[in-house]
Amino acid sequence: MELAVEKVYSKEILYTAAELFEVNVEEKPLGDFENYLYKAKMSNGQNCVLRITHSSHRNEQEILAELSFLKYVCDNGANAAAPYFSKQGNLVELLPASDGTTFFASLFEWANGSHVKIDDPSIWNDELFYVWGKTIGKLHALTKNYPHTSNRKKWDEEQYVIDLQNDSAYGEYAKRLTHQLNSSEQTNDTYGLIHSDLHHWNFFYDKGVITAFDFDDLQYNYFVHDLAMVLYYSKLSIKGTEEEKNQFYEHQLSVLRKGYETENKLDERWYDSIPLFMQKRDLELYQVLTVKLDGKEMSPSTKSLYDTVKQRIESAML
Known part of the structure; x- marks a missing residue:
């Protein structure tokens, strides 16, 4: 979390949010990179996740658009952790901060299962990859029938993309890549409202089901x-030589595609374009790490990731 947000966040905000959703909350966060996430418990003993978002990250309309879409896909058969309403019947509750900014609270189902471990071949295997592809395909099939909302941005309207295009070192490269990606047609069968970040840390897996x-x-x-992000983070996380990682990429893509195409179809050329989307992700990850860690000391693992991403960007620019 940015230092400016940390300075105005407090336990009082956390416990006010918990009261509004009528849950008991654990003080230690599950995560605090872009949002504060907490494990909570309802009065009936059911686990859930309380999320608190600062207005510098999302506004109320953007969050409502996210939760409305999430409720829609859950109501129509997608495997996702659905949002809950507050005791006032709201999906989002507003919490004022001491500096005049706002935090927004929302509550979600606790997903069954756990994160997958990439070093466990009993889980990290073709069965998982197939279900992963199928899960994404289902979301895409559903988004085709979802009404357009002006409260979620196109990918190239996101602030980090705009900032990248103004970056002194990588701006021209970012502009060229954006233009290249947007030269493809945007139709109801190729483009829509998507998760955009469904890597292996953004779902739980249990008995063959991804949530x-x-x-x-x-x-x-x-x-x-969405498929490119699976491949990007999988390849980034597994161990091995570059040749071994490339072999894994080809295999994982073939299995993902089989699962995906049980729910939705894409023309062959889209699969050929995946490396371009992975290059885009390098730029985005570089920008997010730069902003989120500004003024903070990087851990050795984060510094290694940051350096690796920068090296790949600079190699791609040659």
Whole structure:
């Protein structure tokens, strides 16, 4: 979380949010990178997740658009952690901060299962990859029938993309890549409101079922982007030589595609475009890490990731 947000956040805000949703909350966050996330418990003992978002990250309309879409896909058969209403019947509750800004609270189902471990071959295997593809395909099939909302941005309207295009080192490269990606047609069969970040840390897996969560980055983008993000973070996380990672990429894509196409179809050329979307993700990850960690000391693992991403960007620019 940015230092400016940390300075105005407080336990009082956390406990006010918990009261509004009538839950008991654990003080230690599950995560605090872009939102504060907490494990909570309802009066009936059911686990849930309380999320608190600062207005510098999302406004109320953007969050409502996210939660409305999430409720729609859950109501229509997608496997995702659905939002809950507050005791006042709201999906979002407003919490004023001491500096005049606002925090927004929302509550979600607790997904069954757990994160997958990439070093566990009993889980990290073709069965998972197939279900992963199928889960994404289902979301895309549903988004085709969802009304357009002006409260979620197109991918190239996001602030981090705009900032990248003004970056002194990578701006021209970012502009060229954006233009290249947007030269493809945007039709109801290729482009829509998508999760955009369904990597292996954004779902729980249990008995062959994926439950997706963290729709915070919901945006209008090409459908193939969701598949590219699976491959990007999988390849980034697994161990091995570059040749071994490339072999894994080809295999994972083939299995993802089989699962995906049980729910939705894409032309062959979209699969060929995946490396471009992975290059785009390098730029986005560089920008997000730069902003979120400004003024903070990077851990060795984060510094290694940051350096790796920068090196790949600079190699792609040659």
